[in-house]
Amino acid sequence: MNYEREYLKKRVQPHQAAAFIREGDDIIVPLIPGEPPGLLDALEKRTDLKGNRLFQMLTARPPIAKPPEQLKVISMFLSGGDRKSFHDGQVDLLPNHFSDVPQLLEEITSERVVMATVSPMDENGYFSLGTNCDYIAPIAKQAKTILLEVNQYMPRTFGLNQIHLSEVTSLIENHQPLLEAPSPVVTEKDEKIGRFIAELIQDGDSLQIGFGAIPNAVMESLKNHRNLNIFTEMIPDKLVDLYKSGAVTNMGRSDYPGKTTATFAFGTRRLYDFLHENQQFFMLPVHETNHICRIAQMDGIVAINASIEVDFLGQCNSEKAGPLYWSSSGGQAEFGIGARLAKRGRGIICLHATTKDEQISKIVPAFAPGTPITTSKNDVDYVVTEYGAAKLRGKTIRERTKELIQIAHPKFREELRFEAKKMGYL
The missing domain is CATH 3.40.1080.20 (Acetyl-CoA hydrolase/transferase C-terminal domain)
Incomplete structure (x- = not known):
């Protein structure tokens, strides 16, 4: 396979990638800094969502503000991005042990769409989830749709966090610095x-x-x-x-x-x-x-x-x-x-x-x-x-x-x- 040619075939604009999300799909994103900001922005601009759910964990961005009948946002670990929204009733919280999340998502979701930030493709057609593996790597193996956001700032790491181009539905490029953790003040x-x-x-x-x-x-x-x-x-x-x-x-x-x-x-x-x-x-x-x-x-x-x-x-x-x-x-x-x-x-x-x-x-x-x-x-x-x-x-x-x-x-x-x-x- 000519990976470069296949890559170009699958590379689209963010709104075109978001169009692969259908009514009733469950959308799953990794925890920070693997969240794909370009794809999430494109999702937020969709006006025709119905019965969709977005599963997120330790997010840094404000939740997508849509009526729950269009998009219900479910957090699996509250953080600065969605804590207030949970208290305001805009986000719901799913209790879990972290290790149970892949199996839990398998049990309660269907028509899964995985969206994630990845490192640039290597010569063998593999993308690395970089800072992440978490629940997104195992759930991607069962996903109906995989949408990737290629970012040159995402480090290429090794392990069980690789996604091959042949598994990818569509991809976008969005090269921007990854979210960084604030330096805690040690007292x-x-x-x-x-x-x-x-x-x-x-x-x-x-x-x-x-x-x-x-x-x-x-x-x-x-x-x-x-x-x-x-x-x-x-x-x-x-x-x-x-x-x-x-x-x-x-x-x-x-x-x-x-x-x-x-x-x-x-x-x-x-x-x-x-x-x-x-x-x-x-x-x-x-x-x-x-x-x-x-x-x-x-x-x-x-x-x-x-x-x-x-x-x-x-x-x-x-x-x-x-x-x-x-x-x-x-x-x-x-x-x-x-x-x-x-x-x-x-x-x-x-x-x-x-x-x-x-x-x-x-x-x-x-x-x-x-x-x-x-x-x-x-x-x-x-x-x-x-x-x-x-x-x-x-x-x-x-x-x-x-x-x-x-x-x-x-x-x-x-x-x-x-x-x-x-x-x-x-």
Whole structure:
């Protein structure tokens, strides 16, 4: 096959590509930065949609504003792009474990249209989903229609995230810089938490870690560690520094020796350039990176995840801030269970002891009614704040309560003890 000639046949204008979407089709896009802005803009301009649904996750753009009978927007993980729209009733939220998303989409969708940003085609006719593999790669194998947005700024990565030209219905070109993650401001509290967590990590461990101020502080404290392996769902910007410091080698892995595995990446141009044609990275679908059984096979896996609040039982709410739904479950529960089952596995939940203004403790006696439980009390292991690390696994309720009060902000400890006594926990 002459791939260049076939490529030109399938290359069209955005409105022509969007015309392949039919009434009742379910449209699925990857999470940022794999969302295709040109194709989504063309979709928004369609005036004849009817009974369509758009499935998105961790989006950065405002939702397409159309009546739900034309286009219903369904989020699988709320973020800055669609959080307000969910609260306003314009977007709905689909509960899920991240690893379940491919199977979940297979069960509840039909007439699937996949739209995604990809790297330019290689000499063998393959496009790379670049920063992504997530749920989009496996669901593309079952899609009726595949619409691609070719972008020279998308890094070419390796793994199970390749789409061949022969599978593609239509494509457009839209060369614009990828969305970049904002650089989090690391505070003194974050640095303290980072050091406490680093003390729980040994040379040769395998890490699951993500994006944010506390994960950045953790990785900064790991630069002098050696022979670390990365088995994660997300590749953050700061991982570049761990590579350059010599801390990460991935040589302790039996499954993908010498390689970091992940299902998506989100960072700055520095990260995207580092990933481009880098054989040290291998992208996998989320049902592999986040599958509990796969995680449990990783000797010495350390799962590091953030939470909004933790109660005396050790339950973690990582989804709802006060009365407002903030995010979703993601992969936190899966990695918590997988780490619990793994040999030498450790699960670490991290959070500040208080809200930013220090007016509310994030260690609480009990959650308010309607609060979602992201990580079960039976799966929680360590909880870390800027005041220390509480080991909960293997501890009774009364022992857990004491441990958690010790890492709460000092000004709330007396009040927390009072509440614990009222509840019969002390």
